[in-house]
Amino acid sequence: MPHLNAAQRHLVHFTLNGRMVRAEVENRMLLSDLLRHEIGLTGTHVGCEHGVCGACTVQIDGKPARACLTLAQQIRGSNIRTVEALVTDPAVLSPLQAAFRHHHGLQCGFCTPGILMSLDALLRERPDAGRKEIREHLSGHLCRCTGYATIIEAALDAAEEQRKEETPNA
Amino acid sequence: MKPASFDFLCPETLEEALAALAEGGGEARVIAGGQSLVPMLNMRLARPGLLVDIMRLDPLRKIETSGDEIVVGAGVRQAELEAQPDLSQHLPLLAAAFPWLGHVQTRARGTVCGSVAHADPSAELPLALVTLGGTVSLRSRSRRRKVKADDFFIGMMATDLAEDEMIESVHFPKARPGWGCSFREIGRRHGDFAIVACAAIADDDGLRLGIAGVDDRPRVCRLPALDNDQFDDAINDIAWSLNARDDIHASARYRRELVRSLGREALKEASRCRT
Ligand SMILES: Cc1cc2nc3c(=O)[nH]c(=O)nc-3n(C[C@H](O)[C@H](O)[C@H](O)COP(=O)(O)OP(=O)(O)OC[C@H]3O[C@@H](n4cnc5c(N)ncnc54)[C@H](O)[C@@H]3O)c2cc1C
Ligand code: FES
Ligand code: FES
Numbered sequence: 268m269p270h271l272n273a274a275q276r277h278l279v280h281f282t283l284n285g286r287m288v289r290a291e292v293e294n295r296m297l298l299s300d301l302l303r304h305e306i307g308l309t310g311t312h313v314g315c316e317h318g319v320c321g322a323c324t325v326q327i328d329g330k331p332a333r334a335c336l337t338l339a340q341q342i343r344g345s346n347i348r349t350v351e352a353l354v355t356d357p358a359v360l361s362p363l364q365a366a367f368r369h370h371h372g373l374q375c376g377f378c379t380p381g382i383l384m385s386l387d388a389l390l391r392e393r394p395d396a397g398r399k400e401i402r403e404h405l406s407g408h409l410c411r412c413t414g415y416a417t418i419i420e421a422a423l424d425a426a427e428e429q430r431k432e433e434t435p436n437a
Numbered sequence: 438m439k440p441a442s443f444d445f446l447c448p449e450t451l452e453e454a455l456a457a458l459a460e461g462g463g464e465a466r467v468i469a470g471g472q473s474l475v476p477m478l479n480m481r482l483a484r485p486g487l488l489v490d491i492m493r494l495d496p497l498r499k500i501e502t503s504g505d506e507i508v509v510g511a512g513v514r515q516a517e518l519e520a521q522p523d524l525s526q527h528l529p530l531l532a533a534a535f536p537w538l539g540h541v542q543t544r545a546r547g548t549v550c551g552s553v554a555h556a557d558p559s560a561e562l563p564l565a566l567v568t569l570g571g572t573v574s575l576r577s578r579s580r581r582r583k584v585k586a587d588d589f590f591i592g593m594m595a596t597d598l599a600e601d602e603m604i605e606s607v608h609f610p611k612a613r614p615g616w617g618c619s620f621r622e623i624g625r626r627h628g629d630f631a632i633v634a635c636a637a638i639a640d641d642d643g644l645r646l647g648i649a650g651v652d653d654r655p656r657v658c659r660l661p662a663l664d665n666d667q668f669d670d671a672i673n674d675i676a677w678s679l680n681a682r683d684d685i686h687a688s689a690r691y692r693r694e695l696v697r698s699l700g701r702e703a704l705k706e707a708s709r710c711r712t
Contacts, residue, residue: 270487271445273443273444273486293442294445294488297439330516331542333472337546340445341468385541403541406540407540407541
């Protein structure tokens, strides 16, 4: 891999929500800015740009991580999922999204994309996740509106829904 | 809140990375998980000329057992070590400390060695390493050396690392039979940096207490047995010796009180859970 000069843009390629993406970026381009400004996926939000608020959380190779603390150059060849990936059919909410709606897990919605990506990763890896794990994952997110309680209820509900779907004949 | 520009090198070999550091003349900097460096770049508190990405160097991505130590390479992310199935058997102090280290989302990217290199005075991993009596393996193009963790940390985010060196691995001594440990921390919110964190070890040699968040680097000291008359004075002397300061997070007095109370609790638990 050559030395990438600061003055030029350089190619990165990675998988984004199941599709191969190639982009030409400056070395200092953050993943959050690449997603929002270059690719146009504005579901990933940016609150603090120093890792504290969690609004920019996406999944990098299945793990929730801060897009604002990741340089685009660091994700060459990785698999990135953003909140847009939760939509498979625009007319239908995913179980997690539906639970957020049902429990009023959002008000202004600024924190929501990041929280959804953390919880989605948790529930994929640990379908049996309980209140403790959910709270632990939420500690990486700031929400100024809800007070978190409704988010926890939504996540518990979604986890249960998901387990039902996965148990045959139940 | 965007980084200034820099060159970026993604070396294919460790030699290439070390050459870049040697030739960089202080302008070159290692980037590992980026969980401390990228915030500093974003705020332009750091403006390196060249970043050397070490996360694709396979030789650094190893967790190995060597004698009575666990050796963690510079490419190992915090979440990877945390997920080791035998962690609570061999490194119970780390197993207890990990939940306090940032968040799931930062541990997924941040490395063990990066936290040691960053040397935040409140950081959990440097505290655990110093308390366990671990070592840091450093490497440059022309030399290799091992430094005791206690000598590696010099002050506030300052270490013995030279400009042309990188941390190749850190060595954590494994728990031995008859050994007990405990980890306690107080922070504003779960996952925030510690106001005070205490790591305690009890074994046949007595009691050891490591303290982070008070002095400008993690400190470790020995204490008499909990039922000894001198214990209260000893832990009070330690609390006063750490140069506690008032800041926006807590007063010096509160920090000293935390050293006494968390320290005692941690030592009690460590003594109780000796195997
Ligand atoms: C929201 C948030 C909360 C956090 N909370 C905590 C917390 O509670 N406790 C805590 O301890 N930390 C916390 N952190 C910091 C986190 O632990 C970092 O991951 C860690 O400090 C740095 O590891 P890294 O691999 O990300 O290093 P980087 O950010 O890549 O690098 C950090 C520094 O170390 C140097 N470096 C990295 N690796 C090496 C190496 N192998 N050799 C030489 N130099 C190297 C870099 O040049 C840089 O100066 C938090 C971070 C965030 C964003
Ligand atoms: S914008 Fe990334 S954590 Fe706040
Ligand atoms: S819903 Fe407004 S910040 Fe969470």
